[in-house]
Amino acid sequence: MRFPVFVALALGVASIAAAQTTAHWDYEGKNGPLRWGKLDPAYSACSQGHEQSPIDIHGAHLNKALQPIEFHYISGPVTLEHNGHTIVVHVNPGSYIVAEGVRYDLVQYHFHHPSEEAVRGKLSDMVVHLLHKSADGKQAVVAVRLKENMDQPNAVLATLWQHLPKTAGSTEKLTDFVNAGGLLPAERAYWTYSGSLTVPPCTEGVRWFVLEEEVGLSRDQLRTFTSIFRMNSRSLQDAHGRRIEANE
Ligand SMILES: [Zn+2]
Incomplete structure (x- = not known):
């Protein structure tokens, strides 16, 4: 009998520790987006x-001084994680x-349905957010609407979706190599603005690059994702007069 008691204690300690660091949040109900800020002082x-992000992209100012984003994505092994809110690769x-002259390393990418960012009021079916970090800790997200x-x-997606973890907390390590470059459109003109993470703790100071061209996915691929996540998008946030720039 000692073993189960020990396990129960260990689990209890683990869940208390988890509760202290992150309050539970969701996309609807009493822990939904309108209440995130009240769930935890950290939020x-x-x-x-x-x-805050996401915002509606409209009225962008053309800035010809903005250089194209250089993408240096390589193929490699990935691990998929169902974190209860999305699939993280x-x-x-x-x-x-x-x-903008800064190197940002790709850390992970993940998906939302529908897209979080709107363009002139219109959402896309999905979006992939490619999350990057610079050596000095600055975060940049490249958003590709699907x-x-x-x-x-x-x-x-055909490769990734074969290995989707179906339950919260589960992971799948792929043996196939994957290159995130396959999620980018041919044309990489972008809009850029200063925003935040779109999930708690909603940290600001994130540089956003929303690619103008969308990428296609099949109806089956969309359904496969929406069968796991019916809706996992934060609603549009007030731009508070922020400047949006377009590079071309
Ligand atoms: Zn995201």
Whole structure:
């Protein structure tokens, strides 16, 4: 009998520790987005911040001084994680972008349905957020909106979706190599603005690069994701007069 008691104690300690660091949040109900800021003092930016994401992209200012983003993505092994809110694709080091003269390393990418960012008021079917970090800790997200395109499955999603972990907390390590570059459109013109993480703790100071061109996924691929996540998007936030720039 001692073993189960020990296990129960260990689990109890673990869940208390988890509760102290992250309050439970969700996309609807009493822990939904409108209450995130009240769930935990650490989440206060979710309700108090003035540079929150996502936003509606409109009225962008053309800035010809903005250089194209350099993508240096390489193939490698990935681990998929169902974290209860989305599927996170964890990548090995080696993939990075150079944007506005700064190198940001790709850390992970994940998906939302529908897209979080709107363009002139319109959401897309999904979005992939490619999360990057610079050596000095600055975060940059490249957002690629995904649009249902019945007969054109996306090759990267075809690989990933075969290994989707179906329950919260589970992971799948792939033996196939995956290159996140397969999620990028051919044209990489972008809009950029200063925003936040779109999930608690809603940390600000995140540089956003929303690619203008959408990428297609098949109806089956969309359904596969929505059968796990019916809706996992934060609603649009007030831009508070933030400037959005377009590079071309
Ligand atoms: Zn995201």
